[in-house]
Amino acid sequence: MRSQFLPFSRPSISEDEIAQVGEVLRSGWITTGLKAAAFEDAFVAYCGGRGAVALASATAGMHILLKALDIKPGDEVVTPSLTWVSTVNLITLAGATPVFADIDRHTLMVTPETVAPCLSERTRLIVPVHFAGASLDLDPLRALAASRGIPLVEDAAHAAGTEYRGRKIGAEGTSIFSFHPIKNLTCGEGGMLVSDDAALVERIKRLKFHGLGVDAYDRDTQGRAPQAEVIEPGYKYNLTDFAAVLGLGQLARLEGFIERRAALAGLYRELLAGIDEITPLALPAWPQRHAWHLFIVRLEVERAGLSRDEFMARLKARNIGTGLHFKAVHLQKYYRDTLALTPGALPATEWNSERILSLPLFPAMTEAEVAEVVAAIKEVLTA
Numbered sequence: 001m002r003s004q005f006l007p008f009s010r011p012s013i014s015e016d017e018i019a020q021v022g023e024v025l026r027s028g029w030i031t032t033g034l035k036a037a038a039f040e041d042a043f044v045a046y047c048g049g050r051g052a053v054a055l056a057s058a059t060a061g062m063h064i065l066l067k068a069l070d071i072k073p074g075d076e077v078v079t080p081s082l083t084w085v086s087t088v089n090l091i092t093l094a095g096a097t098p099v100f101a102d103i104d105r106h107t108l109m110v111t112p113e114t115v116a117p118c119l120s121e122r123t124r125l126i127v128p129v130h131f132a133g134a135s136l137d138l139d140p141l142r143a144l145a146a147s148r149g150i151p152l153v154e155d156a157a158h159a160a161g162t163e164y165r166g167r168k169i170g171a172e173g174t175s176i177f178s179f180h181p182i183k184n185l186t187c188g189e190g191g192m193l194v195s196d197d198a199a200l201v202e203r204i205k206r207l208k209f210h211g212l213g214v215d216a217y218d219r220d221t222q223g224r225a226p227q228a229e230v231i232e233p234g235y236k237y238n239l240t241d242f243a244a245v246l247g248l249g250q251l252a253r254l255e256g257f258i259e260r261r262a263a264l265a266g267l268y269r270e271l272l273a274g275i276d277e278i279t280p281l282a283l284p285a286w287p288q289r290h291a292w293h294l295f296i297v298r299l300e301v302e303r304a305g306l307s308r309d310e311f312m313a314r315l316k317a318r319n320i321g322t323g324l325h326f327k328a329v330h331l332q333k334y335y336r337d338t339l340a341l342t343p344g345a346l347p348a349t350e351w352n353s354e355r356i357l358s359l360p361l362f363p364a365m366t367e368a369e370v371a372e373v374v375a376a377i378k379e380v381l382t383a
């Protein structure tokens with residue numbers, strides 16, 4: 001057994017990045033300024049997109065996106081239930097109704113077949129999720145949304161560096177990325193909205209900083225334009241320069257991170273192949289590059305004679321950390337009580353919600369550690 005706990009995720013922060021953050025802290029300008037602007041420019045160049053806005057988190061991005069699209073009571077927003085709670089919370093807080101599309105059982109992603117039955121006269125937005133670093137099959141989803149005149153915004157929290165048909169996520173449409181510490185690229189907390197809709201980018205820029213028509217930092221005045229006036233009431237969701245400079249360093253290393261994650265994921269797939277109780281997610285059939293944000297498997301609970309939660313606890317007792325991405329939102333207390341969906345309403349979502357877990361995966365992990373995780377899994381299953 002391992003003598004030290006192996007977390008399921010650990011950020012890779014270099015000494016150079018730490019030094020860069022220190023330099024910003026010593027510079028006299030620590031909030032949004034030239035580094036945040038440089039991070040936006042670098043991220044948009046990396047994706048091949050048109051415009052980007054650096055934000056305090058992906059959740060902040062979703063909040064102001066719903067505001068920019070004027071999502072309000074009576075409106076419906078279609079999104080999976082197997083997602084992070086933030087999207088569903090924000091839809092609810094806007095007074096709108098989340099409508100959950102089921103997912104493909106083996107990719108955990110929505111499809112046109114699961115989204116189409118959720119669309120109604122009231123649908124104002126579709127938010128599909130690129131899951132675990134894999135890409136959604138975007139073309140048919142975009143075609144469906146376009147045919148109904150409904151905007152589609154990609155939850156790209158897992159998808160920095162993911163490619164679909166040879167282009168990065170963010171190159172087309174509107175995507176929201178997260179830089180939370182477990183994500184492939186982190187700046188402590190942070191997010192980025194990337195869009196090819198110039199008017200939307202301008203609106204998001206304004207809404208993220210009090211609704212003033214200016215940024216926290218004006219490149220011309222080398223500071224904040226003190227005479228700026230409120231154009232519409234906005235929020236306070238800008239990214240600090242010391243976070244942005246960390247993001248810049250991370251972005252420069254993202255390709256290397258993804259290569260390393262892909263190599264470790266390949267080893268996991270090889271070593272887990274003979275274990276009947278464990279089923280990794282399927283690799284999507286459409287052309288894409290997986291960013292391997294998470295390595296998710298399903299525990300075949302009937303065959304194992306053990307619940308997923310108990311399995312996670314037994315791995316933890318062997319010093320192996322695991323994650324749960326995610327527990328279906330409609331099965332969580334507030335949404336159970338308020339939406340009261342009948343059990344079985346979302347069969348593939350519910351099936352996975354009881355069986356998924358995320359195994360340790362991060363760039364600094366070693367091949368030997370992957371082997372230790374698999375050995376611990378075998379021990380738990382034969383104990």
Ligand SMILES: *Cc1c(COP(=O)(O)O)cnc(C)c1O
Pocket residue numbers: 056057058059060083084086087129155157158177178179180190191
């Ligand atoms: C992490 C995550 C978010 C939220 O990102 P934050 O930057 O923490 O706000 C949204 N959606 C998904 C699928 C996520 O995994």
